[in-house]
Structure formats: structure tokens, C-alpha cells
Amino acid sequence: MAPVATQRRVGIDLVPLNWQQSLLYDKIEILEGVTDIDLVVSLKLREEALLGKCLGRRICSECGGNYNVACIDIKGEDGKPGMYMAALLPPPHCASKLITQSDDAEEVVKERLRI
Known part of the structure; x- marks a missing residue:
């Protein structure tokens, strides 16, 4: 029988959505036992x-697919x-849903960005 790997790799998104969440980061249990961090991206x-x-x-109310209708083109x-980020449009069967x-x-998004 082959040995089972005990190590696992995970990605963690630690973007606070409000001020209270930002204060709790030192208490996050998901990081408990983590001894080696390979990469941090800011x-x-x-x-x-x-x-x-x-x-x-946007989210499709039928299939749950995630899309983004915003096309960003900033000079x-x-x-x-400058920056360009294309929209991630849904397939035709999701467009109306x-x-x-x-x-x-x-206002909620602006508050998140302020934090």
C-alpha cells in the first residue's frame, strides 16, 4: 500500500469585508498549524x-455561475x-437570469474599499 500524503496546499483569500473582520485576522483558526507559507500576493x-x-x-439564478458584466478600459x-479588463459575460442561456x-x-463596495 502506497503512503498517503499528509501535506496539503491551500489558497486563502484574506480580504476583509468590514472593519470588524480586519481586526480578527490574528485569531483565524484556518492558519493554525501553518508553518510554511510559499507565496503571498498583494x-x-x-x-x-x-x-x-x-x-x-452577477450570478446566474439558475446555475449559480459567476460572471462580470463590467468592461474596464481606463486610460x-x-x-x-492604463488598464483594460474585459467583461466575463454569461452564455446566452444564463443572460436573462x-x-x-x-x-x-x-455604497457597500465603497466602504469595503475604504477599509
Whole structure:
């Protein structure tokens, strides 16, 4: 019988959605026992791109597929680079069944970005 691997690799998204969550990161049990971190990625994007993509999130109410109807095309200015992020559009059978999550309202997203 072959030995069973006991190590596992996981990816963890630790983006706080509110101030209280950001204060709890030192108490996250999922990191308990972690002794080796291979990679940490910190992304920085222009706020207008983040806001646009967050407000463009959609879910198919039938199949649960995730899509994004926002096409971001920002020209570079004031030393900031331009950026282009295409929309991730649904297939035709999902297009009429798209819904928005209640926490994707503009004020909620702006508060998340502020944190």
C-alpha cells in the first residue's frame, strides 16, 4: 500500500469585508498549524477599476455561475498606468437570469474599499 500524503496546499483569500473582520485576522483558526507559507500576493489596483468590477458582478439564478458584466478600459494619466479588463459575460442561456448580490451596492463596495 502506497503512503498517503499528509501535506496539503491551500489558497486563502484574506480580504476583509468590514472593519470588524480586519481586526480578527490574528485569531483565524484556518492558519493554525501553518508553518510554511510559499507565496503571498498583494495586488494594488486603481479604485475606479475595483469599483467597476465589484459593481459588475452577477450570478446566474439558475446555475449559480459567476460572471462580470463590467468592461474596464481606463486610460493612463498622471503617472498611473492604463488598464483594460474585459467583461466575463454569461452564455446566452444564463443572460436573462442574472442577479446582483445585495452587498454589491455602490455604497457597500465603497466602504469595503475604504477599509
